[in-house]
Amino acid sequence: MLSNKSKRTMTIFLFLAPALLFLVIFLAYPFVINIIDSFFKSDGFLQSEYIGLDNYRRLFKDPTIGTAVKNTYEIMFYVCLFEVGIALILAILVDNIKKGQHFFRTVYFFPIVISATAIGMMFKLFYAYDIGLLNSFMTMLGLEKQVWVTAESAVKMVAIPIVWQYVGFYFIILLTAIKQIPRDLYESAYLEGINGFTKTIYITLPLIKGVIITCLVYAINGVMKIFDLVLILTEGGPLNQSMVLGLYMYKKAFADNAFGYAATISLLIIVLGLATITIVSKVFKREQITY
Amino acid sequence: MSKKKKIGIERKSFNIGMLFTYIVLYAFSITTIYPLIWVGQNSFKTSNDLIESSFTLPTSFMWDNFKNAITKINIFQGYANSLIISGTVVIVVIFFSALAAYILARFEFKGNKIIRSFILASMLVPVFATILPVFKILANVGLIDTHVGVILPQIAGNIPFAVILLTSFMETVPNELEEAAKVEGANVWKIFSKIFVPITKPALATSAIFTFLWSYNDLFTSLIIIRNPEKFPVNRLLTEISSQYGTDYGLLCAVIILIIGPVLSVYMIGQKQIVEGMTAGAVKG
Numbered sequence: 222m223l224s225n226k227s228k229r230t231m232t233i234f235l236f237l238a239p240a241l242l243f244l245v246i247f248l249a250y251p252f253v254i255n256i257i258d259s260f261f262k263s264d265g266f267l268q269s270e271y272i273g274l275d276n277y278r279r280l281f282k283d284p285t286i287g288t289a290v291k292n293t294y295e296i297m298f299y300v301c302l303f304e305v306g307i308a309l310i311l312a313i314l315v316d317n318i319k320k321g322q323h324f325f326r327t328v329y330f331f332p333i334v335i336s337a338t339a340i341g342m343m344f345k346l347f348y349a350y351d352i353g354l355l356n357s358f359m360t361m362l363g364l365e366k367q368v369w370v371t372a373e374s375a376v377k378m379v380a381i382p383i384v385w386q387y388v389g390f391y392f393i394i395l396l397t398a399i400k401q402i403p404r405d406l407y408e409s410a411y412l413e414g415i416n417g418f419t420k421t422i423y424i425t426l427p428l429i430k431g432v433i434i435t436c437l438v439y440a441i442n443g444v445m446k447i448f449d450l451v452l453i454l455t456e457g458g459p460l461n462q463s464m465v466l467g468l469y470m471y472k473k474a475f476a477d478n479a480f481g482y483a484a485t486i487s488l489l490i491i492v493l494g495l496a497t498i499t500i501v502s503k504v505f506k507r508e509q510i511t512y
Numbered sequence: 513m514s515k516k517k518k519i520g521i522e523r524k525s526f527n528i529g530m531l532f533t534y535i536v537l538y539a540f541s542i543t544t545i546y547p548l549i550w551v552g553q554n555s556f557k558t559s560n561d562l563i564e565s566s567f568t569l570p571t572s573f574m575w576d577n578f579k580n581a582i583t584k585i586n587i588f589q590g591y592a593n594s595l596i597i598s599g600t601v602v603i604v605v606i607f608f609s610a611l612a613a614y615i616l617a618r619f620e621f622k623g624n625k626i627i628r629s630f631i632l633a634s635m636l637v638p639v640f641a642t643i644l645p646v647f648k649i650l651a652n653v654g655l656i657d658t659h660v661g662v663i664l665p666q667i668a669g670n671i672p673f674a675v676i677l678l679t680s681f682m683e684t685v686p687n688e689l690e691e692a693a694k695v696e697g698a699n700v701w702k703i704f705s706k707i708f709v710p711i712t713k714p715a716l717a718t719s720a721i722f723t724f725l726w727s728y729n730d731l732f733t734s735l736i737i738i739r740n741p742e743k744f745p746v747n748r749l750l751t752e753i754s755s756q757y758g759t760d761y762g763l764l765c766a767v768i769i770l771i772i773g774p775v776l777s778v779y780m781i782g783q784k785q786i787v788e789g790m791t792a793g794a795v796k797g
Contacts, residue, residue: 232700233615237627240612240671247668248634251645258644311540314533321537328541330787334779338727338747339771342754342764343551351759352559354550357566389544390752393787417529446638449731452753475736480644487640494638 253375259485269481276485288487290466290493292376296465297497299380300387305436307384308391313421316391317398326396329358329389336388341453344382364461370455375463387443391436398432399425432504445494466490530742548772554724554764562761577766581753584763587770593659594774597734597745598727600663605670607717612671613678614704618690628679635672639732647736651755661737662745666708674719677789681715682708687711718789725775746771 259276263269280286284417315325332340335380347354348369370378402425410416410424426433448467451457457464457472466486552563556570581587616628647656654768655661685708692702707759709716734748741752750767758762779786 229619230621236611236615236700236704239608240675241782242670243608243628243664243671244631244634245644246649247665248637248642251642251649253640254638254648307540311537314537318530318533318537321534325537325541325784326787328544329788331776331779331783332544332785333773333790334725334729334775336731336747336775337753337771338729338731339768341770342610342750342768343547345545345754346551346761346764346768352554352566353563354566361567390790396735408765419703433537435649446640446797447708448640452731453754467638470640471732471736474644484644489636489642491637492640 237417255484258481259488260416261481263480264478272481276482278491279423279482280485281313285461285464285469286466286489288461289466289469291443292379292463292465292490293447293493295376296380296447297441298386299377300440300500301437304384304387304440307431308388308436309395311366311388311392313393313425314397315396316425327394329392331389332386333390335386336454337450340382341450344378345454348378370459370463372459374460376457379454379463379465382450382454383444383447387440388403394436395432398429402428413426430505434502439502440463441497441501442494443458466493475495514623550770551765554762555769557762557765559759561760570715577762580760580763581766581770584738584744584757585749585753587749589748590744590746591774593749594728594745594747595742597659597666598724599775600659601666601670601727602720602723603675604663604719607669607673609674609678610709610712610716613675613682614708614797616675617679617682617685618708629721631672631675635676639669643736644733650737656735656737659738659741659743662796663735665733665737666730670723670726676722677719678712679714681712685711707784714785717782718785721786722789725778728775746774 231476241404258269260271260273261269262272262275272501308476311325311329313417315322325443346352350356350366350368353369357370404425406428407420410420415423448471451465451468452471455463459470466489470483470486473486538708550566553569554566556574557566557657558570558574558576561570589768616624645666650656650661651663689707689711690703693707698706728745729747731751734745735751738748741749744752750771753767754764
């Protein structure tokens, strides 16, 4: 006979075990192994040889890593500015209207559900030279057709679909935050003669500051995970000019069979992500104290 | 009196501002809707018609691109594979996550907080940081090039979000219901299945829809694990097509429509739940 207490412990264990088992086997354990692997030279995964910090030295000398890191931060800049920025403007505007809120919520949000694969293919068509949507517009306006994805423009052309896809996501989060602001705050401000644009600057924005920072953190986190869109749209080209870290890791692992080096790149992705998020949260916190 | 007057003034200036607001909002909605319409109308044209004009509506509905897509690749097989993979992932994720969430939300015990933080942290780990060792594990047990090999890591990847979302819903279930059932002698399983599952149905549905979308849209895992085209899910199958027939634009448009068709239908059906669930999950996370 089991005592009540051990029965309870048993239930807790049995209910939690399946989910936790999956997380340990497929997330936690591989995460640790990945760190260990970064100290080995492995071709494929049959043989491996301990090489200390060689993979890390290679990382610092690799010019493509330099390009990928630079691109990651460039995309991060566009994403924070346009993705979250446009979302904020749209949320403030939608909060002000009486009719059609549901329509805009539905329409702005839907690109989220489309796979990055399909979006990559769509934008490849939009950028295409002979039939692309952009060049069709150029012809319609009587302008010259253009080659849209060049070595100089590649990063921007990759950032556009990312922004396009995620504006709706941040729009929904920010709109929810704005809706949670107590209405009487606006009413008393209105009686004091504060209205329209000033109202937004002095009441709405300070009150949703925390949520805006959360959005920035999500956006930064999202940029570190970019992969399939770039794979389909440009494959990192031309001349590696739109290479991102995830795609480069994938290529090193599965095209060049350099597993150990790929493991090192994936660590770099995590470290950069965490460092950037920490800095962003710190900077905004300090500002909040002076405010 | 004076208040009434002010409101009157407000309404007047409101109209111009409102008009401007609506113009901006509708203009932006065109940027999300029109690209899809463009792809949709061009999926019915030949490449030659397309080069002449990609803006006009198709003059006659030409199904050749869709027929081509279906015969050149076995798209039905692709849908079937997607359904097997995503269906299994959804069922397992929801069942295991609901069990775990019920314990985390309703039982106080040592380690509850630690497990919650562990789950939250595992949501932040990018797939790149785990995929190489996961690939090795799967290779060691002979699961490369199988559906199970894609299903297992996808389950692990989707559990954190589902557990977090479900835990926050199960925490809001009133205590009285549980107490009453206990008094009547119901065991933990009965309380879970007869009270918590029915009450949290909307949250279960939201988690299920999201798990399905993420699993169906995932390219990375299948790209690495599956080699045999007959086992490709839709996404992966169509990626092959787009690299093989990169110049047949009409075909490519049809292919894009075929990939996003199922997710758009899911969105249309569950959009209220999706939009609200996303907010609940995101704000909590």
